Every structure is written in C-alpha cells, then in structure tokens.
Amino acid sequence: MQVKLALPKGRLMASTAALLDKIGLCLDEYNKGSRSYRPVCQRYPGMEIKVFQEKDIPIQVAVGNYDLGICGLDWIEELLAKFPASSIVKVKNLGYSISHLHLVAGNDKPAPSIQDLSRFNGEIRLASEYPNLAEAFALRLRLKRFQVFPLWGSAEAYPPDSAEMAIISGNGVIPPGLSSVASILTSSAFLIANCDSWKSKDMAELLAIIGQAGGVKETAISGETTSASVEKYSFPHSGRSLLRLALPDGHQQPPTSDFLSKAGLKIQGYGTTGVYRPSIDLPGVSVKVIRPQDMPLQVACGNFDLAITGQDWLLDHLSRFPTSPVKELVRLDFGKVRVVAVVPEGLPVETGQQLRGLVQNGHFRRLRVASEYVNIADKYARDNHLGHYQVIPTWGASEAFLPEDADLLIENTQTGRTLAENKLKIIDTILESQACLIGRKNGLMPGDAQSVINSLIDRFHGILGR
Numbered sequence: 295m296q297v298k299l300a301l302p303k304g305r306l307m308a309s310t311a312a313l314l315d316k317i318g319l320c321l322d323e324y325n326k327g328s329r330s331y332r333p334v335c336q337r338y339p340g341m342e343i344k345v346f347q348e349k350d351i352p353i354q355v356a357v358g359n360y361d362l363g364i365c366g367l368d369w370i371e372e373l374l375a376k377f378p379a380s381s382i383v384k385v386k387n388l389g390y391s392i393s394h395l396h397l398v399a400g401n402d403k404p405a406p407s408i409q410d411l412s413r414f415n416g417e418i419r420l421a422s423e424y425p426n427l428a429e430a431f432a433l434r435l436r437l438k439r440f441q442v443f444p445l446w447g448s449a450e451a452y453p454p455d456s457a458e459m460a461i462i463s464g465n466g467v468i469p470p471g472l473s474s475v476a477s478i479l480t481s482s483a484f485l486i487a488n489c490d491s492w493k494s495k496d497m498a499e500l501l502a503i504i505g506q507a508g509g510v511k512e513t514a515i516s517g518e519t520t521s522a523s524v525e526k527y528s529f530p531h532s533g534r535s536l537l538r539l540a541l542p543d544g545h546q547q548p549p550t551s552d553f554l555s556k557a558g559l560k561i562q563g564y565g566t567t568g569v570y571r572p573s574i575d576l577p578g579v580s581v582k583v584i585r586p587q588d589m590p591l592q593v594a595c596g597n598f599d600l601a602i603t604g605q606d607w608l609l610d611h612l613s614r615f616p617t618s619p620v621k622e623l624v625r626l627d628f629g630k631v632r633v634v635a636v637v638p639e640g641l642p643v644e645t646g647q648q649l650r651g652l653v654q655n656g657h658f659r660r661l662r663v664a665s666e667y668v669n670i671a672d673k674y675a676r677d678n679h680l681g682h683y684q685v686i687p688t689w690g691a692s693e694a695f696l697p698e699d700a701d702l703l704i705e706n707t708q709t710g711r712t713l714a715e716n717k718l719k720i721i722d723t724i725l726e727s728q729a730c731l732i733g734r735k736n737g738l739m740p741g742d743a744q745s746v747i748n749s750l751i752d753r754f755h756g757i758l759g760r
Contacts, residue, residue, distance in 0.1 A: 296340060303348065347691045351363040363485075368395055385492075389483070392480065397459055455580075543586075551565055602730070621733065665687070
C-alpha cells in the first residue's frame with residue numbers, strides 16, 4: 295500500500311500504539327521505549343511510516359509529505375488558525391487522549407469574564423504554546439490592546455506577573471494559582487489526511503480498518519466562560535521584586551540545581567512537578583521556572599532580569615534580533631552540547647564547503663533545512679551561500695526528517711550517537727554551547743539590585759575558579 299503515515303511521539307504515543315494494535319495494524323518498534331523513527335507495519339509492509347513530534351504532523355500532512363497523520367485537534371486548529379486554507383481533511387475523531395485548552399489568569403483577584411476582557415482598555419499579555427489560537431481568540435473578543443508571547447511550554451508559569459493571561463492545555467484541572475476564564479477548545483486524537491491524497495489515492499481499505507475505532511463528536515472552539523462575571527476588573531501588576539531570575543525546567547533542571555547548590559543558594563521547590571515559583575534564600579529575589587528556549591526573548595522584553603539558559607538558545611535569539619539588549623554574563627561550564635550541521639550518511643559530502651558545491655551544481659532543487667533552531671539554521675544557510683533553501687521548523691525528534699523530508703539538519707548533540715544510529719553524519723560544527731547566565735546590555739539596576747547581580751556573578755565565578 296503506497297500510503298505515507300505520520301504518527302506521534304509523546305503524549306499520544308502509547309494510546310495510538312494501543313489503537314493500532316487493537317485494529318490489527320501492529321507496528322514493530324512503535325512504543326515508548328523505542329528509538330526508531332521508522333516503525334514497520336507487517337500487515338502493509340509497503341506503507342511508509344514516520345514518527346514525529348505531534349506539533350509537526352499537521353504541517354507535514356498539509357504540505358503533502360504524508361497522506362495521513364494522527365495528532366491532537368489542538369495542533370490542527372493551531373495551524374488552521376494562521377493558515378485556514380491548509381490542505382488538511384479532518385477525517386475522524388479517534389476519541390482518545392482528551393485534553394482541554396483554557397484561557398487562564400492568576401487567581402490573586404476574581405477572574406474576569408469574557409465581557410470584562412472585551413471592555414478592558416489596557417494591554418493584555420497572552421502567553422501560550424498556541425500563539426495562533428491565542429491571537430485568533432483575542433481578535434474574536436475584539437480586545438483593544440494585546441500582545442502574544444509565543445512559548446515552547448510552561449505557559450502556566452507566566453500569569454499574573456510575566457503575563458496577564460495564558461492559554462494552557464491539560465486534563466481540565468486548572469493548576470494551583472490560576473483561575474479559568476474561558477474554555478477555548480476540547481481536543482482529542484484525530485486522523486487527518488492531505489486534501490490531494492484524499493482525492494487521488496485509494497486509501498479505502500486502510501480507512502475502513504481505522505474506522506473500526508470508536509469516535510466522539512468533535513467539539514468546536516468556543517468562547518464559553520467558565521468563571522463568574524465580575525462588575526469591574528483590572529489587571530494589577532504585582533509588586534516588582536528587587537530582581538527576577540528565570541531558571542530552566544526539563545533536562546537542564548538537575549545540573550542547574552546542582553550548580554546553584556554549589557554556589558550556596560538554597561532554592562526550595564525547584565524541580566518539584568507543578569512548582570513554577572520556587573523560593574530562594576536571597577531577599578528581594580523572585581524565581582520562576584520556564585523553558586530555556588523562551589528565556590532570551592523574555593529577558594529582552596523585560597519580564598526577567600537574569601536567566602540561566604543555553605548559549606545555543608541565546609545565539610538563536612540573536613540570529614533573529616542582532617540588536618537585542620540580551621547578553622551573556624557568565625559561562626557556567628555545564629549543559630554542554632554542540633550545534634552541528636547534519637546530512638544523511640549516503641550524501642557524498644564531508645564538509646559544509648562540499649555541501650555548498652553540491653548546491654551550486656544543482657544537486658538540490660531547493661535545499662530543505664530542518665531545525666528547532668530556526669534562526670541559526672537560516673543564518674547558516676545564508677552565510678554558507680546554500681542557494682535557494684527552505685527552513686522547516688521542528689519541535690523535536692528532528693532526526694526523523696532526514697532524508698525523506700529534509701536534506702540538512704541543524705541539531706544539537708552531546709556524543710553524536712543518536713545521529714549515527716539514524717544513519718546521519720556531522721559535516722560542520724556551528725557552536726560549542728554550554729549553560730550561561732544572561733542579562734541585559736547596559737542594564738544597570740537600582741543600587742540594591744545591581745549589588746545582588748554582582749554578588750551572584752561573583753559566587754558563580756568563585757565555584758568556576760575564575
């Protein structure tokens with residue numbers, strides 16, 4: 295069967311694998327512990343299957359790289375909110391992995407109603423992994439002034455101090471410290487198809503098999519309020535801390551916690567699930583836990599004074615905003631990775647210069663460059679004169695894109711083992727990255743705050759032996 299199917303990693307993987315097993319489409323190496331991006335279907339050995347991060351699947355199906363895909367309705371609607379003419383058919387609601395998108399605010403005051411938001415004359419900052427849905431929702435409410443912060447995650451950490459409101463996804467339970475203002479979307483796993491494939495390919499047998507799975511009625515985007523209306527509402531800006539410090543979540547959390555402990559800083563709650571505001575034993579300093587990818591922009595916008603992120607994400611930010619006020623203050627000597635240019639093993643090049651030669655000789659109609667580092671990838675292609683190229687944003691599992699869906703990958707690696715396992719090779723090193731403390735250029739703070747910054751830098755230099 296000449297059908298190309300995109301399947302999700304992450305939150306939908308276990309349920310999707312169970313569904314496929316149930317209907318007799320058992321796949322080899324499609325499970326939580328598998329490192330393979332190319333599972334095989336014994337029933338239809340000719341079917342090409344690829345595993346992606348869920349957010350990438352609607353895009354891959356829309357551009358025609360895959361005929362069918364399974365992903366959450368939330369990511370489908372996120373794409374359609376910005377590109378409503380995308381070539382996607384929502385074939386079937388598969389009815390599992392139910393989640394809810396909520397507009398939330400801090401619960402330090404009564405939550406506003408939808409009517410309150412429409413009448414509010416001040417600026418409302420919206421933080422979300424779903425920036426297109428956030429913008430569409432704000433426009434539909436006719437908000438007079440709003441700003442959307444696109445995030446990689448941890449949106450629930452932002453209200454009320456770093457943003458007035460956020461759009462978050464979850465199981466319907468609102469995290470502590472937040473109040474639900476409106477229900478934006480109820481999402482579940484969906485089977486989607488590319489419009490052209492839907493019309494031209496014979497997928498009836500496969501669709502009939504998948505159709506054995508139970509479905510539920512689709513729930514459309516709504517503006518239904520879930521909080522009591524209040525007569526008057528204003529967004530208070532919390533009393534500003536002397537100094538605002540952002541710390542990373544995810545895999546950078548343990549080494550960051552260890553480093554800060556060595557520096558003599560006690561941070562209670564850092565690393566505890568659901569705790570986004572751990573306490574620190576420095577008077578006047580507030581701490582918030584967010585994604586390291588988001589930190590340079592948040593420091594540039596003035597939401598934080600200091601942050602611990604990676605040099606890779608700082609470079610990605612500066613590649614897009616070269617006059618940004620963000621700068622590196624201290625290199626912290628952990629979280630070391632290399633940002634590298636990667637191609638399939640079978641491509642006859644060993645260096646970036648040889649790749650440029652292939653481009654100049656017309657080997658590629660258009661070089662496809664896949665990366666989480668969209669701005670580094672764009673700058674690399676321009677600086678190396680890689681001709682007519684297209685940057686494909688990814689959200690992880692980037693090794694899956696080569697060679698079928700991209701020609702060049704800009705990726706980070708520690709050992710290169712995962713790249714080799716996926717039959718990929720490094721042809722260039724763009725950056726040797728490590729964790730770093732960042733702040734603002736010429737960002738001298740009031741006397742007490744600057745003293746705290748200088749003290750932190752001195753502590754960090756002390757344990758680094760500088």
